[in-house]
Amino acid sequence: MFNDTADEDLMVMYQKGEVRAFEVLLSRHRKPVYNFILRFVGDKETAEDLLQEAFMRVIKGAEAYKRQAKFTTWLYTIARNLCVDQTRRRKHRKHASLDAPMDTSEESGTLMDVIPGNEMASDRKSVNKQLHEQMQRAIGALSDEQREVFLMREFLDMPFKQIADVVGVPENTVKSRMRYALEKLRLELDEYKDLAKAAP
Amino acid sequence: MTSHDSGGDGDDDAQLKSLRAVWLSMPDEDPPERGLAELMAAARVKAEQMAKPSLWQRLAALLRRPPVLALATVLVLIGGAVFIGQRHSKMEVAPEASDQRARMNAESATSSAASGSAAMGPANTLAAPEAPAGAAESAPADMESAQPTPAVEAKPEPKKHEAPKIEAPPRVTHRPPPSSAGVKTATTGAPTTKMNDSVMEKSALSTDSKETKKSDSRGFDGTNGLIEGTLDENQSTDKSSPPPPAAPAEAPTADDRAGGTKGAATAQPQPEVRRAQQYIAQAKTAAARGDCAAARTLMKRVASEDAASYRKAIANDAALKKCFE
Numbered sequence: 001m002f003n004d005t006a007d008e009d010l011m012v013m014y015q016k017g018e019v020r021a022f023e024v025l026l027s028r029h030r031k032p033v034y035n036f037i038l039r040f041v042g043d044k045e046t047a048e049d050l051l052q053e054a055f056m057r058v059i060k061g062a063e064a065y066k067r068q069a070k071f072t073t074w075l076y077t078i079a080r081n082l083c084v085d086q087t088r089r090r091k092h093r094k095h096a097s098l099d100a101p102m103d104t105s106e107e108s109g110t111l112m113d114v115i116p117g118n119e120m121a122s123d124r125k126s127v128n129k130q131l132h133e134q135m136q137r138a139i140g141a142l143s144d145e146q147r148e149v150f151l152m153r154e155f156l157d158m159p160f161k162q163i164a165d166v167v168g169v170p171e172n173t174v175k176s177r178m179r180y181a182l183e184k185l186r187l188e189l190d191e192y193k194d195l196a197k198a199a200p
Numbered sequence: 201m202t203s204h205d206s207g208g209d210g211d212d213d214a215q216l217k218s219l220r221a222v223w224l225s226m227p228d229e230d231p232p233e234r235g236l237a238e239l240m241a242a243a244r245v246k247a248e249q250m251a252k253p254s255l256w257q258r259l260a261a262l263l264r265r266p267p268v269l270a271l272a273t274v275l276v277l278i279g280g281a282v283f284i285g286q287r288h289s290k291m292e293v294a295p296e297a298s299d300q301r302a303r304m305n306a307e308s309a310t311s312s313a314a315s316g317s318a319a320m321g322p323a324n325t326l327a328a329p330e331a332p333a334g335a336a337e338s339a340p341a342d343m344e345s346a347q348p349t350p351a352v353e354a355k356p357e358p359k360k361h362e363a364p365k366i367e368a369p370p371r372v373t374h375r376p377p378p379s380s381a382g383v384k385t386a387t388t389g390a391p392t393t394k395m396n397d398s399v400m401e402k403s404a405l406s407t408d409s410k411e412t413k414k415s416d417s418r419g420f421d422g423t424n425g426l427i428e429g430t431l432d433e434n435q436s437t438d439k440s441s442p443p444p445p446a447a448p449a450e451a452p453t454a455d456d457r458a459g460g461t462k463g464a465a466t467a468q469p470q471p472e473v474r475r476a477q478q479y480i481a482q483a484k485t486a487a488a489r490g491d492c493a494a495a496r497t498l499m500k501r502v503a504s505e506d507a508a509s510y511r512k513a514i515a516n517d518a519a520l521k522k523c524f525e
Binding site: 032035060135154190 | 215216219220222223224225226228229230231232234235236238239240242243246248250251252
């Protein structure tokens with residue numbers, strides 16, 4: 001019934017008391033928002049909490065939502081703000097990172113090794129795993145500003161204009177950050193370029 | 201890829217392409233179902249809240265609409281205008297009443313002066329104070345015997361209270377007499393010789409048949425006050441006469457007394473005649489209204505006061521005549 005309805009229309013319907021409209025919105029955006037948060041903060045539990053908090057804020061602020069605003073811009077602004085707050089808090093605390101060794105010994109694996117991947121052929125799986133690990137590490141090494149722009153641009157396929165709206169900076173700044181992010185990733189993944197070419 | 205590059209990346213080299221393929225191949229993880237139920241419960245609660253705004257919210261929203269605001273403004277303006285109008289009309293009624301009394305006094309004075317006693321002349325007016333003194337005692341007695349109305353019963357009461365007031369002139373002089381205008385008009389000799397029927401009818405029409413007695417009594421008292429006021433004035437010229445039985449506070453001011461001495465030379469209407477004229481006017485109004493019972497009652501009083509006026513009124517007024525047929 002609501003599958004073809006635009007997000008903004010669904011939000012307006014929800015404002016009128018239609019819970020089903022919110023349900024559709026949730027099913028549409030829960031996964032991408034979760035993955036955005038997960039790649040931003042790099043921690044599943046935190047990502048779950050932040051996802052919950054982001055949608056709770058959507059519910060609370062539903063009354064104030066205006067039809068003119070793009071729903072995804074609003075939603076990702078909330079999610080991004082939560083992520084930024086979280087990373088700021090984390091800077092003051094000592095947290096285990098995904099790519100940090102779990103033990104002090106050199107042979108111990110990283111948290112990424114514990115995360116299960118998709119079922120693949122063993123050699124390809126290992127290559128992909130290696131690449132994904134390195135990619136995750138490289139993304140984690142980006143600054144917060146570059147990372148958020150990179151994630152929204154590459155994984156959510158957002159136009160620069162919308163990213164600028166979400167982040168709250170001029171569009172040219174977003175483009176500049178994106179350029180620096182790609183440059184940094186290229187350098188980080190330089191040694192894996194042959195492996196990347198071999199990857200499916 | 202190229203779409204990304206056209207967006208402003210400017211990175212279309214093969215290395216970046218292959219890298220992009222890697223991160224795009226990174227699998228998306230499914231979010232856990234853990235907090236989904238809580239979210240939906242919160243969403244449902246909020247939806248109910250949004251669907252049903254509270255009564256005051258709806259009322260406030262309704263009142264904030266421009267047409268409602270405009271209507272409220274118009275209502276307030278109309279209400280204010282009506283209120284002010286009512287207040288204004290109330291304020292105008294009192295002067296009208298005093299004007300009527302003044303006119304009646306003046307007319308009755310001139311009519312009595314013209315009708316009857318051209319031969320008597322000023323002597324009659326000078327003798328007038330003595331007559332009311334007797335009349336004031338006799339007239340109520342007559343009326344009580346004829347018709348024991350509240351108006352008649354009310355009359356002796358002021359007598360008791362008003363007598364001392366005359367003995368205390370300073371207190372009396374400070375009061376602005378509403379009948380002073382009438383007295384002055386009477387004394388200065390108003391040119392009108394005919395009763396202003398329209399004015400009388402106007403005042404009479406404002407009362408219904410039940411109120412006829414009330415207005416009667418009011419008119420009676422008022423007239424009595426006027427009469428006694430004039431009496432008092434006359435007494436100031438004739439000290440030998442006994443103090444009048446009823447002298448309302450409004451009558452004898454210093455000015456009035458001065459005017460009274462002036463007006464003593466002019467024709468002062470007989471109190472019975474004035475009363476009779478008032479009764480006639482009220483009876484005419486009652487007859488015109490079709491209230492023959494009231495008209496007859498009033499005319500009976502007229503008959504007891506002034507038989508000549510009684511006959512004249514019945515002869516001249518068709519409505520009255522009809523009541524007596």
